[in-house]
Amino acid sequence: MKLGLGIGMLIGTVGCSGGERLAETIVEADIAYAPDSSAADVIIRLRESRRADAYLTDVYEPLTVIDIHNHDASTRDPAGWWGAQGMDRLVLFGDVSEPSAQITDAMAWEHYRANPERIYPSFAGFPVYDEEGPRIVERNLEQGYLAIGEIVAASTASPVVSQVEWKAQHPNDGYLPDIYELAAAYKVPILLHIDPPNGMPIAYFVQALREHPDTIFVFAHANVFNPPSHIEGMIKEFPNLYIDFFPGFTAYDPGSGNKLEDFVPLLESYPDRVFLSTDGGYGIGKTRAAYAMFEMIDLLSPETAVKVAYQNYERLIEQQPPTATQISKIKELTGKLNEPGRYSLNKRKANELIFELERRLAGLGGS
Structure with missing residues (x-):
């Protein structure tokens, strides 16, 4: 059985109190999060019982692993394909900072509706210089999206995203400050692509970090062409900064000037501030990108391993409250079903409840 939260939610048994008949549905926020305190002990046992020639994906199969940066929304079955590589949940989007991203944002949502226990939907299709x-x-956050990004906040070095139509010139430009405030209000993380990871773009990023202390900033693939010392200086200064660590680049890209071992002291020093990702296998291939995540996990202490593998990001998801739009939708659907109740929910659970209520209502309509 996988470590981590039980994602599914059964109507009438989770979040809805029994024994009372209400005139209308009541939805209360429940954003408590308690990580599995036994997870590190499980890692210890897995390592003690492993064979010397064991494939790391097999060794850590009981460990929940979240890929927090995945571009495969336009593929047929991203959860299934990446699941076969050991990725249990995906923060899913597609294109970034261009009009076509609105199409892949919608695809990410449909994958989420079909497979909510495996997908966290994110979005990246909006102009930063237009109101x-x-x-x-x-609108997307109210609907129920659980993250923002990847947003191209600056790019001159990337042959791909430096050309996208809706990129920003720097991380504090255009309407990005307003968007950062929305991210803070909804308690969602925002994933920012920033290249190069030095000079002017980082100076403006530092400004944004200072001016928006309640925003959860995630520095996308922060280890790409970026030494541990530079990352440590930023993460030490700004408690609202989190690191998207792309192990595949460091392990397999010929342009990397570091080894995975070089980053271990950083992750051990800041175990609550780092996530792992595949970046959809950019530059190295998907299979190696996934395997490198387990290579990184294998270098870490059990306590740090479970945090960066899933608990850090899971916490950000579970602590998001339901939105006004979600609450209104739940009241509407339970009213149509004539099943008023009292629910204690976070945003993720509210989404799953809405999906289930909609399925039930559709079933009644077809009967």
């Missing part, structure tokens, strides 16, 4: 941008962000 419509913040409106799109707020």
Whole structure:
């Protein structure tokens, strides 16, 4: 059995109190999160019982692993394919900072509806220099998206994202400050692509970190062409900064000037501030990108391993409250079903409840 939260939710047994008949549905926020305190002990036992020639994906099969940066929303079955590589949950989106991203954002949502226990939907399709941008962000967050990004906050070095239509010139430009405030209000992480990871782009990023202390900033693939010492200086200064660590680049890209071992002291010093990702296998291939995550996990202490593998990001998801739009939708659907109740929910659970209520209502309509 996998370590981590039980994701599924059964109507009438989870979050809804029994024994009372209410006139209308009541939805209360429940954003408590308690990580599995036994997870590190399980890692110890897995390592003690492993064979010398064991494939790391097999060794750590009981460990929940979240890929927090995955571009495969446009593929047929991202959860299934990446699941076969050991990825239990994906923070899923597709194209970034260009009009086509709105299409892949919608695809990410449909994958989520079909497989909510395996997908966390994110979105990246909005213009940062148009007042419509913040409106799109707020609308998507109200709907139930659980993360923002990947957003191209600066790029001159990337041959791909330096060309996208909706990229920002720097991380504090256009309507990005308004979007950062929305991220803070909804308690969602925002994943930012910033290249190069030095000079002017980082100076503006530091400004944004200072001006938006309640925003959860995630520095996308922060280890790409970026030494541990540079990352440590930023993470030490800013408690609202989190690191998306892309092990595949460090392990397999010829351009990397570091080894995975070089980053171990950083992750052990800041175990609550780092996530792992595949970046969809950019530059190295998907299979190696997934395996490198387990190579990184294998270098860490059990306590740090479980945090960076899933608990750090899981915490950010579970601590998001339900939105006004979600609450209104739950009241509408339970009213149509004539099943008022009292629910204690976070945003993720509210989404899953809505999906189930909609399925039940559709079933009644077809009977």
